[in-house]
Amino acid sequence: MTRGLLDAPMETPTIPPPQDEGEKQVLAKLVEIQDKLLLRKLDRTTYIRTQDVMTLYDETTKQVKRLNEIRSGKSVEENRVDSCFQLLSLFFMTIGRNNEAPAAYSLTSTIKRLLDHLTEADLFSAKDLDSMSHTLEHLSEIIHESSSDEPNPWLETLIASRIERCRASLTKLQKKVEDIAEPLRPTAEKLVSILRQMAMINTKSKFHPKDIHKFELQLKEIDEMRKDGNFVDEQGNVLQGSDGVVSLLKRCQLYTGVVLERGGKFPDKWRPIYDVFIGIRNDLDKLSLTQAWSLRETDLYDFQRQLDKIDESRVDGNWIDEDGQPAELYVQRTLLYLIRRSYGYIYHLMISSEPVSEALLPIYNQLQTLKRCLLEVKNSGGVSSVRELYPYSMKLNSIDNMRVDGKFMVADDIPEGQGSVIDLLSECFELNYELRVAAEDAASRSQTPDVR
Known part of the structure; x- marks a missing residue:
């Protein structure tokens, strides 16, 4: 279920620019539309009206029809043209049209990021996957209904392909969970929870070693469940997936020592990027507590843009300092935890969004x-x-x-x-x-x- 803590990092895919000349022209037009949406987003004096959004939606429709014609019959990797629909999608959520195809786009992009990061960190639970699986099913239903109502669907085609890509990633992760014997899964879930809680404690403003010591005791109890180094059933047979869970246990034990050694201190040269991540995570945490009264879904775009920019600045999966040196593994893992946590908040805020206009x-x-x-x-x-x-x-x-x-x-x-x-x-x-x-x-x- 997890690689060793000291394994080499894996790169989360970045979004490249389009290569096709026609797609470049479409991208230029979509950027113009996006600029108009950004201006409207900044205006907090009035609520966002449906007609304002639909006018820009119609302009986008023309460009995506053209995009579908360019891509017809071709196998095309996702590029920056696709990312231009994110803000429009959040506008649909803001006006309360959550159950329409355009609104589904923002969720698919967030799920894609989360799946990429879960795959990279190789640390996830069945609960993580069940939630995203359920959401993808719901989005598929929205797309199916939209396609049947629309004789010439455009965004539905794009989102349907994104859903399938997400499902492909999800299936690979689910397979890893299924490869663990049923009686051993609660132990694996517990270890994932412990590692995440220690990562959270490690990024608190004030570090208290006693908060980590209590997990040392829990890990000791789990370690004592092993027999001859393995997790076994009542008959003494080694359970399927024992090696992976043992590896996860060792990762937790090693991380405990690293966190206690660091004492909540983060290297100064990585402090600027760390502080940005901490600020984003804390802001999203506050929003999750006051969402019903303070969230305008389009506000999530600013957080996503910041996160995407930092995430895509990595080279071969790692962050590079001013001297061109990659971050040590402790820094890499801490930053990856923070970025995954932030995307997790965004996902939660999106699925909790009510299908009601901000005016109501x-x-x-x-x-x-x-x-x-x-x-x-x-x-x-x-x-x-x-x-x-x-x-x-x-x-x-x-x-x-x-x-x-x-x-x-x-x-x-x-x-x-x-x-x-x-x-x-x-x-x-x-x-x-x-x-x-x-x-x-x-x-x-x-x-x-x-x-x-």
């Missing part, structure tokens, strides 16, 4: 909070009187009264995500009604004299 998100988020409160009240036994429900009822009615002809309007616009918001409003009204009926029944029973 304030209402949607209020309803989400109301629903959580009402469920908590219900699960804790309800209310003792109807009066306790007045604040919830007043808030729900005030939100309901914002609708015009059944729709939530912003000026003259009807933002995307009406169905999601109205469904959530209905759920809250239903919960409120159930609590009110239960309170009235309880009050009625208490007033009925007990005649025996």
Whole structure:
């Protein structure tokens, strides 16, 4: 499941420029469109309107149709032309059109990066792969439905090929998990978790050795599970995948010593790039905690662009200093952990994105909070009187009264995500009604004299 810690690093693929003259022309046009999107992204004075995005989407459609004609019948490796769709894709998520083909593009590019890094680090768990497998299935369904609705699909063709490339990488990693005997997989998962937790501790602002010592004890317990150096079943037979898990155990033990020796100190000459990674990771961590209230999906583009630029600056899989010397393995592994962690946050933020326009998100988020409160009240036994429900009822009615002809309007616009918001409003009204009926029944029973 993992190579040794001291193995030579593997290079995560970079995105090369196009070689075909026609593709170069398409790239120039797409860059112009991307510049317009960047200007719109910077404007925080108004929410992003559907019509603004769709105008630029139509311009992009023309270029991708041309791109598909150029590539027809050819086997083409992905290049920088393909990366131009990332920002447009995030705009689709921002306006709430998450379940359409363009929005799927941003997720496929993030999954591709994650799979490349998991392959390079050779450190992953079944949970990592299960999540991405589920997401790819969902994206495939979106593409299938979009293709059937669109007589001349363009982006669907591009995304479908990206999904297949992701699946190919995913299958290779899944095969490594499957090669480990079922009884041994929890141990492998535990070791992956330990190594990642130690990597996190190693990159904290304050390093405490005691945080690492507790993992030393856990590793000792796992080591003691071995018999004659192997992991065996109850009959003493060596379990399939034992060699790989033993290698992972040794990697954890070696890393423990390295981390304690370093004491949280990072080489000064690599500090600038390290600080950039730490800043990105911390910002994304904060966003993951406040996503519902503070995230505009297009903001993720800036993080991705920074990460991509640093990732692609590597030479033969390693970062190079000013003197042309490659980073030592400790530095390489630490930076690779940080970049993978950052892409992991981006992936989480994307799959957690609600199919609601940012214009309706304030209402949607209020309803989400109301629903959580009402469920908590219900699960804790309800209310003792109807009066306790007045604040919830007043808030729900005030939100309901914002609708015009059944729709939530912003000026003259009807933002995307009406169905999601109205469904959530209905759920809250239903919960409120159930609590009110239960309170009235309880009050009625208490007033009925007990005649025996």
